Amino acid sequence: MTKDALVSEEIVKKFAKEVETPYTRWVKAEGLDIIDGIYVPDLNAVELKPWPSRNGHGVFINHDASRTSNDCYVCEIGPGEELVAQRQLYEEMIMILSGRGSTTVWNDAGQKVSFEWQAGALFAIPVNAWHQHFNGSGDEKVRFVAVTNLPPIMNVYEEPEFIFNTPYDFKSRFSGEPDYFAPREDVSGLLLESNFVSDAVSLPLIEAKERGAGGGHIRFNFAKSSMNGHISQFPVGTYKKAHAHGPGAHVIILAGEGYSLMWPEGEEPTRYDWKPGSMITPPNMWFHQHFNTGNSPARYLAFKYEGVAIRNSQGVPKAWISRRIGGHQIDYADESELVRTMFADALSEHGLESRMQEPYELEKETLPPLPESRQ
Secondary structure, three states: OOOOOOOOHHHHHHOHHHOOOHHHHHHHHOOOOEEEOOEEOOOOOOOOEEEHHHOEEEEEEEOOOOOOOOEEEEEEEOOOOEOOOEOOOOOEEEEEEEOEEEEEEEOOOOOEEEEEEEOOOEEEEOOOOEEEEEEOOOOOOEEEEEEEOHHHHHHHHOOHHHHHOOOOOOOOOOOOOOOOOOOOOOEEOOEEOOOEEOOOOOOOOEEOHHHOOOOEEEEEOHHHOOEEEEEEEEOOOOEOOOEOOOOOOEEEEEEOOEEEEEEOOOOOOEEEEEOOOOEEOOOOOOEEEEEEOOOOOEEEEEEEEHHHOOEOOOOOEHHHOEHHHOOOEOOHHHOOHHHHHHHHHHHHHOOOOOOOHHHHHHHOOOOOOOOHHHO
16 A cells, blocks of 8 residues: 655644645635546546636646646536636646537737637647637537646746736747648657647557557647647557656546556555546656556547656656666566456456467567666
8 A cells, every 4th residue: 555654743834834835825816626636537527616717617636746847627618608818828738528619829919820629639728829718519518628837837936917917929839820720640750740639539649569568659749838748559458568757647548448556666556447537647756557458449648747758868768668777667577466467357357358468478579688686
């Protein structure tokens, strides 16, 4: 069982003044709650409160390093309604969970672009560009989830008026290009060079055998943001390799059924079951591993801050590199027997069998030798 590092009330009192930050005070002033983001069973069902300043409903979701990296929020737009137009000196990535509508983006120079979206769409708001979201249905609500780097920005500048009302166009980010939000298929390596994905569930992926299980993968960096994301998919009866990285990767399940294990170094893993709409946010340098126990391929989206990706001297994320050579990924050959027995039991409950023998064998072709200390 994971330890919660709880301490005495005497120590708590010594740090009481440091619990609140300009960011948490701003959320409170907006009339909204902050809930724990390590595991949200269903973003579609999480309870929201009225958000008068935006003409919607919302809730903020924080993780263990939200004070210093990024956060998340869920927002709902009523039938036939629109959110209040807003600009902001922080970055924001959005996924539409349900409904359909449109967004208009413009700058002080008067350049304006509008685009339509529906459930499954992904896009980002260019920094400090004016934008407004519209619900295109008169009968159904729109619900979306967004990941932002508001916490460090609010904690630095503190004044909401400055963050939300500074007249400056970042022309290198957005200059009203008519096709700015047009879907593109330009791919360089694993990187999709686009500012808009119309349907994350059906987006074609690229083979990424380094992560195990014969899965697919694609990465993106919308609106030249310092935040980025990726989508991964893996087949029925398989699971990904365990790995660890920095904090703030919001993993949102797009398709399939299964579970994830998460644990800090030296501790027993905790299981989190998921389905489409579930979200997990692995704490800083916790190992985590994703398992498909359903009848169809499992696919997830990870919205994250670049600081999550601890890279080697060649620029490769260490979460993609074997622990045997100094990375942060656990090879199948080195994983705990508990991982395999738990997966076999979970598959058995669904009348399925493991398809992991081939990935186990394929790994041997590139498996680094064990360090001498472990031989």
